[in-house]
Amino acid sequence: MAPPQASKRDVVWADGLRGVASVLVVTAHLSRSLGPHLLSPAMSDKLPPTLFQLPFIRCLVMGRASVAAFALLAGYVNSLKPIKLSRAGNADAALSTVAKSSFRRTGRFVMPAVIATICSWLVCQFGGYKVAHAADSAWIRDTSPDPSTSFAAAFYDLFQNLGTTWLDGYNAYDRIQWTLTYLLKGSMMTYLTLFATVYVKPKWRIFILIALYYFNWKGGDALIGFNVYCGMILAELTVDPDVQSFAAKHYLARSVASSILIIIGLFFISFPEENQSWTRWSAFLLRLGDYIFPTGVEIARYYPGLGANILILGIMFNDTAKRIMSHSFLCWMGKLSFPIYLLHAPLIRTVLTWVLFGASVRPSQGKDQDGKELPPGWLPITNRWVCFIAIPMFYIFLYRVANLWATHVDPFCGRVTNWFEELVFRDDAKATEQKPLLMT
Template sequence: MSSYNPSHIYTRLRETIPLTLPWNGGDPNVKGDPRKSVKWIDGLRGIASFLVVLTHLARAWDYDLFSPRDNEEASPRVLQWPILRIPWQGRIGVTIFAFLTGYVCALKPIKLSRAGNSAGAFSTIARSAFRRPPRLIFPATIAMVISWVMAQCGAFTVANRSDCWWCRYAAPDLEDSFYKEVIRLFKNFLSTWTTGYMAYDDHQWALLPLLKGSMLVYILLFATMYCKFRYRMMIYIGMILYFHQDNAKDTETFQLQCVYGMLLSDLSYDLTFKEFVDYHSWARKVVAAFLAIFGLLVAGYPGEHPEWSSWSNYMLWLAQYIFPPDVNIGKRYTAIGVDCIIMAIYISPSTKEFLSNRLLLWLGKQSFAVYLVHGTLLRTVLCWMLYGISGQPWEETVDADGNVVPPAWLHIRPPWVVAISIPAWIILVYICASLWTNYVDPFCARMTQKLENLMFEEDEKPQPPMPLTSIPMPTT
């Protein structure tokens, strides 16, 4: 038996076990370090939320922007041209939200997994999956209750009497008793999280599929945690192709985008890909420009009457060969366009830097609050600005035969009033969103944390270090 010195064993262990792991510490300036900036994600989120607001304004008061021209014989307006039509016709904002869900939910678990901390990755997935429902449900329910209270006070009366067909469609009509309205409130809470329908603010329809999308991300992370990187990439691509051929409603908007977000989140930690992109700078710029232009053209497919223009009619013809039958072609093209645009951003450092400016970061911080409050404010405050607060006069008349004749819809005010009202209303939306972000969101976060502390097991106490005497001694 050779002589034994415990300090020798300790020294050998320190030399064998690395002090730092890849993507877990080290110099933040080193390529591939996880502390790289992901601020561009918040900037992209801010743009997406603003596009949602613009879309709903166009849907309410200029629905012809959803078509390539006002009618089959008319010349297209500038805002109906390809690319320029994207902010007004919708679809792109919610699709971006779904991508961001996949990207952000996967970021930390993949980082921990690549660092060799699988236990930490699984713990992160468990806690994130638990927090996700209350972090969506709590603020959405508060927004629903506020909208319900405003409805009881008659705040939607003007919207229901206006000449805006979409405002009339989306503004709730009251039941004939307060008791029925209370029952209706609870039914709407259930339907929001079961069917996606909510009478008091129909913009909440996207929250349920976004919640389901996040759960898909957590399940896929769990299932692929121990897969090698190249095989995880193959699984992501297989899932994307699966959802592409699935003609179920909105799979291209939510499930496909969530998996695509996971793919890019995982790819962001791959040094080989980063070095390849950085080395081929000119090729990267050409590819990014092509992807951006192609994506913008594809995402501009009209939501209504694509047959009225030659370029969109060709896309309509092509859709039968690249999409499964009985799908929403507009949403399918939007999914492809968004994916190309995001890839162009992903490989373009200058675009990421632009998306990280202070204004877009601030807009991104308010994005969820904007999504929750803008619908109610549109059908109340903005309608008051454009039609009057009282909704009067509104008197039924009787014709010569004794039939009741309903009054004409309230007409919108002159263009100069509209030109002043809409920018002022947008400012109001972001003021309310900022207050929501500063007060309501922290309250919901605290409630979620209390719920987690109540329901989760306490973390295991750290085990004492194994004494060196228990390590088997080498023999000679």
């Protein structure tokens, strides 16, 4: 069997995995907002574990692991081409690729986020979150902003949140955009490392990347740091002929080992964010974390990151898993991952909330001891069966809107970025036509 060579499939399976991760982000936020209405809310150390307290099944609602996967895939995809060029002895082309990609990344990453924030801001100012403010869902209420007090204040609030999104990760109009500044930082870490090591011999570059992985591991950067460098290490392994030749010669051992890695990765990803002592398996991982993680770090962030590292390593060396992740439907979902990430939370707080809570009547809370009328209670969900119909329809609607976004908004952002490149780049470094932005 010939050694598997780095090819288009090396990016295709990453697209499919990114598509799966984007779905899991949506599922995680739906579980936070509607879980108590659809699932048994009885969770305690005195009761048997519920369905989503079990390992592996819990992966379906683990949003932190998806963010870690996005960071890892950013390091993998963004470094794959420059590493190939560097290994081929074409360092000048590798430097050109890094310079152009780092310049484009900001425009193609920031502009869609700004447009999404403006859309959410308009919805907020025109009362689109009014139902969300009264819905019987703590997550929906807490993430739904209030309209500004005046016309001038509305624009002040908008520009303030556009700035704080990239300064400290706070965006009142879309709370989940806090991850974007870290993902952009991860891309820049990738480009800076490639720039510094483009002339380094491949084996020594792998050694440097392992050292940087360990440095970020010990430094407590579980969200972006070691995940990005893991992606870069995997990119090196993808194009390293010795590694690929060894893997090809030991097909059976590789298949078994990669399958075990996938299982271990999913098990680690299942680690809950809180109340880890309520079930035996999570209590075991909690004790294990005291030995394998640095002292004083947040174990609930390290396990999803480590699990994502191990899972993706297993997928990369498992032909069946790569073939599944390369399915055209998953790849299509992956190409919509960034629009999905930007749009799903505002649409949950508006369209889905209107459907599930909009037809309800706020119950009366009666009167207090002094005879004064108490504020009405939260809007109850219309009907549990409506949820089972509305949620699948919501996914279809969400992907339809995301497809429209990818068709019209992303190309617009690309044209603006290309125009700015033409304006500021030297004549001997004009940008070439680029693909639409993926969630990398």
